Amino acid sequence: MSASSPSPAALVRDLAFAYRGLPVLDGVELAVRPGEILALLGPNGAGKTSLMRLLAGRLSPGRGAVRVLGGDPAADPAVRRGIGWVPQEIALYPRLTVRENLDVFARLAGLKRAARAPAVARALERTGLGAVEGKLVGLLSGGYQRRTNIAAALLAEPRVILLDEPTQGIDRAARTAIHAVLGRLRGAGAAILLATHDFAEAERLADRVAFLRDGRIRLDGRLDTLLATLRSGPPEHEAALSDPAGPAAAAALRAAGFHPAGALTWRAADAVAGGRDGAALLDYLRRAGVPVREIRVREPGLEALYLDVVGVAPAVEAESR
Known part of the structure; x- marks a missing residue:
């Protein structure tokens, strides 16, 4: 490890875990x-x-080591206090206001009375929730609820932050606000692990990416390096459809090397359909009965790398994502 590379804040080694024997x-x-x-x-x-x-x-490994901030989080409450855990599920009290929720979570985090109000104020400021601090959480939008969820995890000034799908099901404005929060936390020196299905989100935020499939890490590396290697190859082709592909059209798209990336979007990461250019490919697909509106040719992104590493097409996302 080089002198410019800090020691890991969170580390797992030869980790194994089974649930009910599986x-x-x-x-x-x-x-x-x-x-x-x-x-x-x-x-x-x-x-x-x-x-x-x-x-x-929250769980103990069956084999291997888990170390966070130099200690075992399953065995040491002091270590757990240094971790901000933001689960996928909203874990808030809907009949309390944002500020009241944060005060409750500050108590649960073990903060002393004198420390609670300053901690709540910092969390509100970091997550941009001041305008809604007096509103009942149950009446807020999903984006504000997720920001409150993150704020609750920041009360004890964690140095390691774990977020499981923090922007799932929210609109773009709320997603942008949460991205700004995470950028500020990274700038303050936090170590952040972000589980996401949103490739654009990962490209926008991540310094590194790790691909997990069937319980194993398949690739782990710096995002810029991985994308530079990928983009040294052929461009990515995207077929934008006017209507969803029926069985025959889907078969034609797959035969041309495409995979579904949305209800009206199919992508191929390699030279497709015998090396045809965009215009020839458009004509080829239309002749095959595909309701294709246009062909876009661009540099491949993280989704193409995911497909290459994981080996299965990513889940089809809504077109608004």
């Missing part, structure tokens, strides 16, 4: 350093949430 994680190696956002990507059931719960100290 293996979930096996041989996982991962490290997150201060001032870094690591995006954890993988299909549903890959073990992402279990890995984060192990790092949060």
